[in-house]
Amino acid sequence: MKKSGQVTIKDIAKELNISCSTVSRALKDFPGISPATKKAVIELADKYNYRPNAIALSLRNQKTNIIGVVIPETVHFFFSTVISGIEDAAMKEGYNVMICQSNENYDREGDCIDALMSARVDGVLVCISRETSDLAHLQKVVNDGTPMVFFDRLVEGMNASSVIVDDYQGAYDAVEHLIHQNCKNIVHLSGPENLIIGRKRIEGYSSALEDNNMPIRPEYIVECRNGTQEEAEAAMDKLIASGMPIDGVFASNDMAAIGALMAARKAGIKVPEDMAIIGYSDWQFSRMVEPALSSVSQPGYEIGKEAANLMLQEINQKEKQKSQIKILDTEVIVRASSNRNSA
């Protein structure tokens, strides 16, 4: 018996006075091992709770069966849902997942990448941080021949696949919904504009107005970089105070939408009667606020699952395929905050 640590093939070999090769083959049910030996090995392995050393295997096979994930924050409902999807898809194929959070910080994103590359993960799934515009650290990854897949936030000009939602269409649908609710002056609380995701939503917002013969007013597009409730609330306070006849708000995330809700409440503006509000992401709490918040739902779990599967596919084929973009559909969830029909 060993004093500490897990048993190895060596330990078993020594105890049975046979060689490592034999033990290895016995455990994998190779032909050419006598039934007696096989039995003895398996019994001992079982008794000592033998588990193959994944480290040694990784070194020999040049393959860790780990996929790395770089994510802005784990603590957001959407992202943790994505992780859940990744986890399930990976585990199903015998892969483990190593997660690093960048905290939306460029430098830390670099550290995460370094750590994962050092760990020799078989591939990395990344959702770039808000701060990231220089892609050198990511370019190194593909240069080293490590598969990479982006999720949620599209990254262009790089030979890597992406799994995203149709942000343009989601925004378009949300704004059109507001128009159908008879909104005439719709404000867009936008996300950071350096993310393609944010620009797509602005485009969707603009197109929906255009297609419905409504003017696009630049002063109605307000950037909320951090996407916090406070930020959005302050922005709305200002808009309301300015006397603009706002009767609709499309926020680029649910926190911002709640901020708008709070601002409206403070100003005595009735939601949805005087102002219809819709958010983005359909966070868990969205249905619980009063009035329940309409939102554009993004299929977080599916994004994670699709991204992981795309990754596994790339890992398993030797030749690098052309990178692809997988676009998942969003869905407008109409709740009380924008529903004037039943009001």
Add this chain to the structure above:
Amino acid sequence: MKKSGQVTIKDIAKELNISCSTVSRALKDFPGISPATKKAVIELADKYNYRPNAIALSLRNQKTNIIGVVIPETVHFFFSTVISGIEDAAMKEGYNVMICQSNENYDREGDCIDALMSARVDGVLVCISRETSDLAHLQKVVNDGTPMVFFDRLVEGMNASSVIVDDYQGAYDAVEHLIHQNCKNIVHLSGPENLIIGRKRIEGYSSALEDNNMPIRPEYIVECRNGTQEEAEAAMDKLIASGMPIDGVFASNDMAAIGALMAARKAGIKVPEDMAIIGYSDWQFSRMVEPALSSVSQPGYEIGKEAANLMLQEINQKEKQKSQIKILDTEVIVRASSNRNSA
């Protein structure tokens, strides 16, 4: 130049016509390497973006610098907050984190443990699933000499430390708060009773009543195993329909509290005037419902941080210390749903 994959010490050695040992020592700034060699090695390593192979290091050092985490679900606000705390504490000490979610499932918890042990993580942090009562799979971990620390959900009878919140006190404080709000008939929507955590809350609930000379009525303690809104709502529907004069609810989690809120709303019972409600965990959305939900806040980030630090401490000392239990304080956050003073 290599065709693919990351460069190794060998590649550098070959290109400079020196031995691996020299390269290794040059990179670590060992004495006894000529300045010229040192310079050449470092330059080449830099040029090729050399990163030490953590796998090889792990194998040699018998140490992976990875800590494993087994968590019921990543997609809950509380748990993702814990993960965030673990991540930060680990990263600060140069450790990576490998996360497996058990989905509150016993078998899958076993698979997670197996995967992590196979990966030879230096220690595991675990929050056992609701289903877990047999501890054999965890016992194997400590038998193998791998440090283990439990968090959030206490596990007794095992030589491992735990980081938990003072659930007894949290429940006690919550119930006493309701009593101070003049509640006379307080219901407890309890969690699953096989978790110590659930029992502690029942004890806290009971003690608070006792200490205030109020009767403990078994029919006022209703188990909500799954902790979902629907389950709690149904339970409350039944209690309300039975005609019991309930004027206070202490729920063992915020979802259940929301369920109670919904049931009250349906029944035309005013909150907090006719019924004061307080939840547990202080989820992010708790402050956003209407009326804003009172709750017992648990320091998720601190739990993660403390657990990780305890783990790192255990990893770094050769001799196994006596295991300890670290208890973090909860805090009653009073909001509209239980505040009758300003109402």
Add this chain to the structure above:
DNA sequence: TAGCGTGTTTCAAACGTTTGCATTTGTTTG
């Protein structure tokens, strides 16, 4: 010239596993 010291470098083993090839055993056949 042998001996010594110093500064620089290489050798070899180890970590745990797999696997092509070689070797050992035991049995059968010509």
Add this chain to the structure above:
DNA sequence: CAAACAAATGCAAACGTTTGAAACACGCTA
């Protein structure tokens, strides 16, 4: 009885890194 064969097992190298010990080249002294 020797040769041929099959069955069972062992050897050794490889994956990338570190590190104690050994080796080398040099100049200096006795």
